[in-house]
Amino acid sequence: QVKLSGAVITWDGRLAGDSSAVAEPIVQSWSVAGMRGGLATGSLTLSPSRSQPMAGSLKVDGKNDLAKALRASPTRFAGPSFRGGAGKVTFGR
Numbered sequence: 001q002v003k004l005s006g007a008v009i010t011w012d013g014r015l016a017g018d019s020s021a022v023a024e025p026i027v028q029s030w031s032v033a034g035m036r037g038g039l040a041t042g043s044l045t046l047s048p049s050r051s052q053p054m055a056g057s058l059k060v061d062g063k064n065d066l067a068k069a070l071r072a073s074p075t076r077f078a079g080p081s082f083r084g085g086a087g088k089v090t091f092g093r
Helices: 065-072
Strands: 002-004 007-015 026-033 039-047 050-052 054-061 081-083 086-092
Touching: 007 065, 054 065
Parallel strands: none
Antiparallel strands: 002 007, 007 054, 026 039, 039 086, 050 081
16 A cells, blocks of 8 residues: 555555566656656666566545546556566656
């Protein structure tokens, strides 16, 4: 369970199946219009050593903007679980 700015995100589930080695890093990048013009960017790189599927449900409670945005999202997916390795988050403008 994670509480953030009035939103409560609850994972009700378990790890499922066997873990396996991760062959390649997981890389995600994004960009959004900045509040004062310009462009804000970010990237996430994960290099875990192991991955394991998850089974269960993700529940969102709260009345703030974050909770409303998460509930309005058509997809709320959690998983897989990663272990070991390293990760890096980068933000830019």
